[in-house]
Amino acid sequence: MNFVSLYRKLDSSNSTLDKIEALREHFLNADVEETALAMRLILGQLPPKKAKSAELKALALDQARIPEWLFAEAYSSTGDLAETMALINAVPDAPPFTGSVPEWIKTHLRGADEALSGLREAFSKWDSFSVMVLIKLLTGSLRVGVSRGILIKALAKAYEIPEANIAHVLMGNLKIDASFIGRLKMKDWADPLDFSSPYPFALASPIDGEIEDLGPITDWAIEWKWDGIRGQWIYRNEKVSLWSRGEELISDRFPEFATRSLKFESLVLDGEILAWKPGAKEPSAFALLQTRIARKKVTEADLKKAPARFIAYDCVEKDGVDLRELPFSERRKILEELMPELTASIPAFGISEIQNEESWTSAKASRAGSREKRVEGFILKRKSSPYFHGRKKGDWWKWKIDTMSLDAVMVYAQSGHGKRSNLFTDYTFALRGADDELVPVAKAYSGLDQKEIMELDRWIRAHTKERFGPVRSVEPIQVFELGFEGIADSPRHKSGIALRFPRILRWRRDKPVSEIDRLDAIRELYLKPDIEPVSREELPLFKSANLDV
Amino acid sequence: MPEEAKPNQSELVVLAKDGLYCEAGGFYIDPWGSVETGIITHGHGDHAHIGSQHYYASRSSLGILKTRMGEETPITTLAYGKVIRLGETEVSLHPAGHILGSAQVRIAHAGQVWVVSGDYKRDPDPTCAPFEVVECDTFVTEATFASPVYHWPPIENVVREIHDWWMQNRARGQNSILCAYSLGKVQRVLAELMRFTNEPVHLHGSATRLVQVYRDEGVSMAPTIPVSELDKKEKLKGALIIAPPSASGSTWTRRFEPYEVGFASGWMQIRGNRRRKAYDRGFIVSDHADWPSLLRTIEETKAKRIIATHGSSDILARYVREEMGKEGITFETQFGEEDE
Ligand SMILES: [Zn+2]
Ligand SMILES: [Zn+2]
Numbered sequence: 061m062n063f064v065s066l067y068r069k070l071d072s073s074n075s076t077l078d079k080i081e082a083l084r085e086h087f088l089n090a091d092v093e094e095t096a097l098a099m100r101l102i103l104g105q106l107p108p109k110k111a112k113s114a115e116l117k118a119l120a121l122d123q124a125r126i127p128e129w130l131f132a133e134a135y136s137s138t139g140d141l142a143e144t145m146a147l148i149n150a151v152p153d154a155p156p157f158t159g160s161v162p163e164w165i166k167t168h169l170r171g172a173d174e175a176l177s178g179l180r181e182a183f184s185k186w187d188s189f190s191v192m193v194l195i196k197l198l199t200g201s202l203r204v205g206v207s208r209g210i211l212i213k214a215l216a217k218a219y220e221i222p223e224a225n226i227a228h229v230l231m232g233n234l235k236i237d238a239s240f241i242g243r244l245k246m247k248d249w250a251d252p253l254d255f256s257s258p259y260p261f262a263l264a265s266p267i268d269g270e271i272e273d274l275g276p277i278t279d280w281a282i283e284w285k286w287d288g289i290r291g292q293w294i295y296r297n298e299k300v301s302l303w304s305r306g307e308e309l310i311s312d313r314f315p316e317f318a319t320r321s322l323k324f325e326s327l328v329l330d331g332e333i334l335a336w337k338p339g340a341k342e343p344s345a346f347a348l349l350q351t352r353i354a355r356k357k358v359t360e361a362d363l364k365k366a367p368a369r370f371i372a373y374d375c376v377e378k379d380g381v382d383l384r385e386l387p388f389s390e391r392r393k394i395l396e397e398l399m400p401e402l403t404a405s406i407p408a409f410g411i412s413e414i415q416n417e418e419s420w421t422s423a424k425a426s427r428a429g430s431r432e433k434r435v436e437g438f439i440l441k442r443k444s445s446p447y448f449h450g451r452k453k454g455d456w457w458k459w460k461i462d463t464m465s466l467d468a469v470m471v472y473a474q475s476g477h478g479k480r481s482n483l484f485t486d487y488t489f490a491l492r493g494a495d496d497e498l499v500p501v502a503k504a505y506s507g508l509d510q511k512e513i514m515e516l517d518r519w520i521r522a523h524t525k526e527r528f529g530p531v532r533s534v535e536p537i538q539v540f541e542l543g544f545e546g547i548a549d550s551p552r553h554k555s556g557i558a559l560r561f562p563r564i565l566r567w568r569r570d571k572p573v574s575e576i577d578r579l580d581a582i583r584e585l586y587l588k589p590d591i592e593p594v595s596r597e598e599l600p601l602f603k604s605a606n607l608d609v
Numbered sequence: 610m611p612e613e614a615k616p617n618q619s620e621l622v623v624l625a626k627d628g629l630y631c632e633a634g635g636f637y638i639d640p641w642g643s644v645e646t647g648i649i650t651h652g653h654g655d656h657a658h659i660g661s662q663h664y665y666a667s668r669s670s671l672g673i674l675k676t677r678m679g680e681e682t683p684i685t686t687l688a689y690g691k692v693i694r695l696g697e698t699e700v701s702l703h704p705a706g707h708i709l710g711s712a713q714v715r716i717a718h719a720g721q722v723w724v725v726s727g728d729y730k731r732d733p734d735p736t737c738a739p740f741e742v743v744e745c746d747t748f749v750t751e752a753t754f755a756s757p758v759y760h761w762p763p764i765e766n767v768v769r770e771i772h773d774w775w776m777q778n779r780a781r782g783q784n785s786i787l788c789a790y791s792l793g794k795v796q797r798v799l800a801e802l803m804r805f806t807n808e809p810v811h812l813h814g815s816a817t818r819l820v821q822v823y824r825d826e827g828v829s830m831a832p833t834i835p836v837s838e839l840d841k842k843e844k845l846k847g848a849l850i851i852a853p854p855s856a857s858g859s860t861w862t863r864r865f866e867p868y869e870v871g872f873a874s875g876w877m878q879i880r881g882n883r884r885r886k887a888y889d890r891g892f893i894v895s896d897h898a899d900w901p902s903l904l905r906t907i908e909e910t911k912a913k914r915i916i917a918t919h920g921s922s923d924i925l926a927r928y929v930r931e932e933m934g935k936e937g938i939t940f941e942t943q944f945g946e947e948d949e
Contacts, residue, residue, distance in 0.1 A: 071880065075869055075889040077781070126757055127932065133924050134758045138879050147758040147878070192880075205884065482876065510858075510887060 061090040063097055063161040064190050070206060071189075079206060083214030092238040092245075093162040099236045102204045102211050107165055109200030111175030113141060116198060119176055120145035123183050136475055136530045137482055142195035150188040157182070157190035165197060209450065219244050227260045227449055258292040258303040259328065259376050259384065260449035264439055264456035271420050271459065274440065281388060281443055282415040282423060284435040285458060286371060287346050287546070288334035289353065293317060293370055295327040302333075313358055316408040317370050323401065328377035329370075330447075332412070336369040342434045343369070346560065347548040371412045372399070376447050384447035391447065430461045436545075437461045465543045465565055466491065466577045469536045471498055473520045476505065484520045484532070485513055487564075489542060491555070491579045498536055499579055501555045502544070507564030516567075539571040540564050547582075555579060621698075621716055621723045622749065624940045629725060629749070633718045634698035637661070638725050641943045648700070649684075650727025651711035652677050652792055655945040665693075667702050669738070670710025672822040673792065689738065705729035706740030707896050708793030708948075709823055715743050724910060725749040728919075728948070730895065731902040732761055735800045736793075736828045740906075748912035749940065753897040753949065755917065755925035759878050760899045767873075767892050768801040774871060774890055779847030784868040788854040788888070790948050791816040793896045794873055795851050796823045799830035809834050811845065813852035813861075857887055874949050875899070895949060907933065918942045 069082035087095055100106075121131055126148060135144045157164075168178030175198050182191045196202035212230065216223045221244070234240070274280065290305040298321050302311040311317075314333065335349035336342075348366045355362060375395040376384050383391055395411065403409050415438070417423040423438065430437050437460035445455035468489035476485035486505040490498035508516065516538070524532045546560035557579075622631045627642025636646040643660040650656050652673035659678045666674055668686040675682065687693065689712065692701045697719075702712035707728040714725045724745040731740050771787065778785045789795050795816045802810065809832040812820060817835045824830065836850065845865055856862060857870050872888040875895025883891030898906060903925060907915055914936040917925040922939040929937030 072883070072891075073889055074884060078889070124757065130757060130924070130928060133921075134756050137756050138758055139881055143880055144758060147760075150760055152760070153763075476881075482879065482882065 061086060062094055062158060063101070064157050064193050066090070066094075066098055067193050067204065068156070068189055070204060076210060079210055080214045080217065083206070083211065084218045087215060087218035091160075092241045094160065095241045096236050096238050097162050097165075098204075099211070099215075099241070101202060102206045103208070103230070103236070104203075105236065106200050106202060107169050107197065109198065110169050111172050111179075111198045113199050115172065115176060116179055116195060117141070117145060119179055120149060120183075123180070124148040132529070139476065140192075142192050142199060142201060145195055146188040146192035149183045149191065151184070154185065154187045157186040157194065161197075164194065168194075169198065215244070219247065221247060224449060228257070231257045231260060258294060258301075259382075259447070261290065261292070261305050261330070262374075262447050262449065262456060263451040264441075264458045265451055265453045267440075267457045267459050271424070274420075274457070277417060277420055277423065279443055281392065281441045282417055283373065283412045283439045283441070284415070284430070284433065285437045285439045285460065286332040286334055286343065286412070287434060287436050288332040288343065288349055288371075291331060291333050291370070292376075293327075293329045293331060293372075295319065295322060295324065297326075298322075304333075310353070313352060313355065314368055314370075315358060316363065316368055317406060319402075319405045322405060324398070325379040326377055327375070327379075327398070327402075329372045329395070330374040330376055331370050331372040334369050334371060335366045337367060342432075345434070345548060346546055367408070369408045369410055370406075371410045372402075373412050374447060387444045387446065388441050389443040427459065427461060464545075464547070465541055466501075466582050467539055467541050467568060467571060467575065468501060469498065469573045469576050470534060470538045470540060471500060471536055472531055472533050473516075474531045483513055483517045485517075487516075487540075489540060489562075490536065491577050491582060493555075493579050499555045501553075501557065501579070501582075502542060502559045502562035504540075504542060504562045504564050507543075508567065512567055536573050539568040539573060539576055541566050541568050557583060619721065621718055621721055621747070622725060624942065629940065629942065631696075631698060631716055633696055634700060634716060635696040636665075636700075638714055639727065639942075639944070646695070648702075648714050649674060650705065650714060650725070651708055653708070653728065653948040655943065655948070656727060665695075665700075665702075667710045667712040669826060670712070672825055673708075673710055673819065676818055676822055677792075689741075703741045703743050704738035706731065706734060706737060709737045709796070709826060709828065711737060713741070713743060715745065721746050723747045723749065724912075726751055726906075728753070728897055728944075729906070730898050731906065732764060732895075732899075734764075734797055734896070736796045736823060736830075742906070742909045744911045746912060747914040747916065748907060748910045749916045749918060750903065750907065750925070751897065751919045751944070752903065752917040752922040752925040753920040754875055754895065754899055755903055755921035755928075757900045759875065759895075760901050761875070761878075761895055762893055764797075764801055764894065765804065767894055768798065769805065771798065771871065771873070771892055772802065772805040774869070775849045778869050782846060782867065784845055784847065784865040785849045785871065786857070786862055786865060786868050787849060787851050787871045787873060787892075788857050789851055789873040789894070791853050792819050793948060794894060796820060796828065796830060797896065798851065798873060798894065799833065800828060802831040803829065807831065808849075811836050811839075811848050811850040813850070813856055815853045816851065876949060897949065904928075904933075907935070914938075916940055919944045 066082060066086045070079055086098060134148055135141065138144045168174045182194050212223050212226045215226045292303045294301045300311060300318050301309060302314055302317055304310050334343040337344060352362060352366050352368060372395060375391050378394060399411050417426060427438055440457040440459055442455045448455065468491050470487050471490045472488035473484040474486040476483060486503060488500050488503050490500045493499040520532060520534055523535045525535060526533045542562050543565045544559040544562045548558050549556060550558035621633060622629050627644050628637040628640030630637050636648055637644045638648050639650055639656040640647040640661055641658050645662050647661040647664050649664055649666040652670055657674055657678055664684045666684050666686055668688050671684060671686050674684055687702050689702055689704055692699050699717040701715045703715060705711040705713045705727050707730055711727060713727060716723045722745040724743050726749060728751050729740050775785045789798055799810060812833045812835050814835065814837050820833055850865060869889040871890040871892055873892045873894040875893065875897055876882045877891030877893045915929045916938050918940045926937035926939045929935050
């Protein structure tokens, strides 16, 4: 039992039950090195890559004896480089690789030459699935389609440890090696938590029924839903660590949240990191905060340009005591009591105010003003709720304002990657510019159902104007309503704007292209003049809206 | 002759408005428009269109064609290999190995031989006659899976996987819904399943008549029970149910809960397709030629010129030109991929 056989099982099924079963079996029966490797890979801890993709590809082309253009075509049908390289070199009836994968990594991830020799051997000996996995290891592109939740369930089943304990052990900076696995198997983790470990975040679910169905408003604490980065601020052993919800340690990027020694033994706060100018009534746009995240090293200039605040929501640990089981209202009282001492030491700290609303009707009216406040709506927390782990429906709700939207016409289409590799599923949309020309503004690839995707795919094939590699330009006919979460000036894009999280809301078959929105009208509608233009280098955030066609 | 087609002398078959047209013979192959005479290569919807006055087809495809095009359709059947005269041409049909009755069309005229393959495969299939190599000057080939990433695993291995999946689901108290195209794929899977079991398989209504047509032609397959014949209240447990892809995600599947859904198709070679969320499992089963089969067949026909149709025809034509040293062009037909 090695990682290749586990990956094959995980990959061959979309059923969660199958995945948990495959993992459980692996954790029980594989040796500790294979087990530790599987866990590291699932958690995204990849071995550093040593080979250049271009060199591996050259070898793959040479072995398969196919021309470059055909490789490009093959790649466009799989959307995956490693898979393409493996499939074009498939040897009929070749067996799977059953050796030790950790050993293979040790030998072949040493350097470029070792990588090439490893691949050459793999091509001639093993089946294309094994080869694909090995290439992904060489190129650092291996992703295991297993969520942390599934991993936790499988570990809990395999080693008979409660899920909550596993979840906690997995937080923080963990070194997953054979000895860690050994301890898990022995159920010996007397003190596995290093002092910086955060708690699993409690997450709110989008509200799905009528707001009135939540019962009396007095059962609920209402807070703004801030549009920043969720984080846990941890003070233990007189040291501060800051974790993002993505479980990244980001303490170094926010020196303003450091503190002198406090009178508490320990403190763990859940809150939102926001870019916020001193004295300003509202936070700055998310775009500005993103400039801080993008930097590993923060300079004085950054701190001045995009100062940050930590707006506290909750207190989950105080003086070495885990408070998660207390009701929200009691945790809130504790939080309010300790804020004065905290803000005295850290001026960048604040508390997320509870909004006093008489009724759901008045709450609705206040929520409508969210956009001016630069928040996304309300978060509702049941006053009796514990600080649960993960996304448990019922206690915490997101009550968001309607998203911004625009009508645009599809101008380019590209075949999808991964799951949708032989269909055109990535679309580029344009608005009308100042001279009536079409200006691409956003790329989006989600929001249509399978039937619409198939139909659109056929339409695209029949209405292609030109091909540029995998991209096709199409006749500007199909109009779509796009939703997005934010908008910012962007000198990098021809349109001058970048949309945040654009997605398709609906296919507007009823609208002719003459009725799409104009770029200047959209700017006027949504782009508040006080958002400062962000310069070129500072825009890594708009990846999802990139227009690289 | 239609206006759109202006062939030079050596073009025995051209692409015309209504389909592939042979002027010297006065007939079309798999016409999509209404014409006088059409030769049908096989019963899939993109090849067998109603609306023409008279058809020729292979003898073993008759049951399928009558089921799909209507009892009244005027069809003259030909045994494989039997040569007839149409206009100034000699025409014969040869097994294509795609589905029951599928045929390649061989046309000889003025010292020239053309073969129009229809859809074909080279992998073994107990439900139809195996592909026959017919030497020719021009070979009109399908190109549905013309990419070097496609090479089919042995069908026996895949059907073993399907059987294992069924048994695993049963052990968990789940049904297994296998989505497969109703004509060809369903019958091939049923026939191959006999290696592993003689348990009955449940069938969606869209395939029951076609399965019967295959049985009438003497094809042996695993026993089947139409779902429509079950008592409405009867709860299936641990059953294998074969249904068309359109049934996946529909309300029809509700009565089989709890279940997993599998999909049998050549597209499942691609990992991204297998992982598409609509299915729990993907099984690589195709009735089309994979990349090695396409190249091997092109070589074996000894044709100097290749005309590609379907799907990735431009890729195959370019490969033929640049890597195989033959003439390679495409016909933009209306043949599709609906049978996968
Ligand atoms: Zn077909
Ligand atoms: Zn076809």
